[in-house]
């Protein structure tokens with residue numbers, strides 16, 4: 001069994017685990033990381049066997065290989081719980097138009113936005129889409145990201161939506177990173193159904209969702225509930241149809257307007273409600289009672305120059321707040337999760353510890369994978385990142401292109417070196 005030793009001897013706390021708890025484990029809530037100074041970590045195959053102070057290493061553990069963390073900080077592998085990974089083309093032209101004053105919705109009304117990427121994606125071969133996703137995943141691995149949620153949603157016809165989900169299946173089979181696929185056929189109503197939105201909703205419910213479920217291509221069903229996308233009633237019908245087929249519900253909720261997304265996510269017992277920049281304060285208590293994870297996406301907020309979601313009010317109400325990139329070619333064209341964490345601190349007033357829990361255990365909860373991912377606990381996957389930083393606070397404060405020196409997923413080195 002490999003042992004990673006000499007973790008955090010240069011830091012105030014080493015692997016972020018106080019009081020005998022495992023790093024990033026649940027007790028204590030959003031801001032509790034449980035750092036272990038001078039820690040060691042032992043794993044066997046893909047699974048963590050032991051974590052604790054190095055001088056308490058049990059003698060009966062058969063350690064064969066010793067790796068030296070050089071006194072650096074070790075965190076659980078980062079979990080990016082909201083991305084639109086597979087898409088054709090880019091939309092730098094729209095970035096420029098928005099900078100000149102046009103709004104996201106205006107550009108969408110003129111055939112840009114999601115519709116532009118749908119056209120580009122349909123015209124891109126599987127081979128090219130696969131190659132692009134592989135390179136994004138490598139970039140993410142170098143930053144310490146070991147699990148990635150990936151949405152479809154740039155196909156918007158049965159054939160292309162299934163193609164995108166099959167691409168994720170291929171990538172999951174070949175990569176040590178964990179990929180969690182989500183069906184987002186309800187991203188917008190595609191141009192060929194203009195004026196016939198009921199027919200598109202029927203296609204989603206009667207054909208696409210059953211096909212996705214039959215091939216077990218997605219764990220979740222997501223809907224973009226927004227002006228110009230889908231209404232509360234449509235979203236409810238689509239998500240309930242998904243739930244009946246065993247797909248958990250996720251929702252792009254209250255991003256550009258207060259459209260009732262927070263309330264619907266709570267009503268349906270969604271796994272997560274994502275965005276929430278404009279959530280109605282009255283929905284926050286319902287989200288807490290329903291155990292919905294709020295996923296904040298501060299890179300999208302940065303690019304759209306929007307006010308942030310009320311992260312403090314959510315945390316104070318007991319809603320777990322995750323942080324993710326929303327990586328997509330329109331509103332969040334960067335897969336840099338540590339940048340999202342920095343923005344969660346500066347724009348959402350989250351502490352660095354709260355932000356890290358939001359991209360580890362709480363992000364894993366937003367994917368219903370918290371029994372397997374998100375903390376350095378025996379029995380969980382041996383996914384972790386070694387950071388050149390004295391503490392979690394110092395890591396996000398002294399922001400660099402990349403502070404991650406090594407990433408291990410399923411017990412194997414996938415980026416950097418040790």
Ligand code: NIG
Pocket residue numbers: 113114117224252255300326328329330331332
């Ligand atoms: O999460 N909100 C919908 N989807 C993306 C934007 C997609 C796009 O503009 O291509 C988002 O921000």
Ligand code: FE
Pocket residue numbers: 082084252326328
């Ligand atoms: Fe999104």
